[in-house]
Amino acid sequence: xxxxxxxxxxxxxxxxxxxxxxxxxxxxxxxxxxxxxxxxxxxxxxxxxxxxxxxxxxxxxxxxxxxxxxxxxxxxxxxxxxxxxxxxxxxxxxxx
Numbered sequence: 001x002x003x004x005x006x007x008x009x010x011x012x013x014x015x016x017x018x019x020x021x022x023x024x025x026x027x028x029x030x031x032x033x034x035x036x037x038x039x040x041x042x043x044x045x046x047x048x049x050x051x052x053x054x055x056x057x058x059x060x061x062x063x064x065x066x067x068x069x070x071x072x073x074x075x076x077x078x079x080x081x082x083x084x085x086x087x088x089x090x091x092x093x094x095x096x
Contacts, residue, residue, distance in 0.1 A: 008033070016093040018076070023047060023087045030086070042078075046089050050082050 008020055012033055019034035019042075027047030032039040054066040069080040077094040080087055 004031075011090060014092070016095055018091045018093060020091075021046075021089040023089060025085050025087075034091075042089060042091065046078065046080060046087065050080055050087060054082065 008022075008031070011017060011020055019032065019038070021029055021034060021039055021042055022031040023029050023043045023046070027043055029039045029043045034042070049071075050066065050069060053069055057064050057066045066082055069082070071078045071080075072094055075093075077092050079090045079092070
């Protein structure tokens with residue numbers, strides 16, 4: 001677990017990172033650096049997005065799987081690394 005903590009600290013220390021959330025496969029937040037309301041909102045919505053994106057990738061090619069998802073808006077950039085049991089979500093300010 002210390003390795004996970006070190007990795008999260010390293011990611012959080014990167015320029016522009018606003019928050020990190022680790023979510024289990026059901027969409028329940030396990031670890032976060034954000035406030036509770038933001039965490040619940042991001043976790044629920046991102047979980048739905050990842051499930052849809054994963055389904056789309058598999059519909060196109062059943063042998064394939066989603067490995068990374070990046071969503072960029074005017075205010076934020078959300079990077080999601082889904083795994084079998086967990087998702088890592090990083091929210092950051094986009095750099096120009």
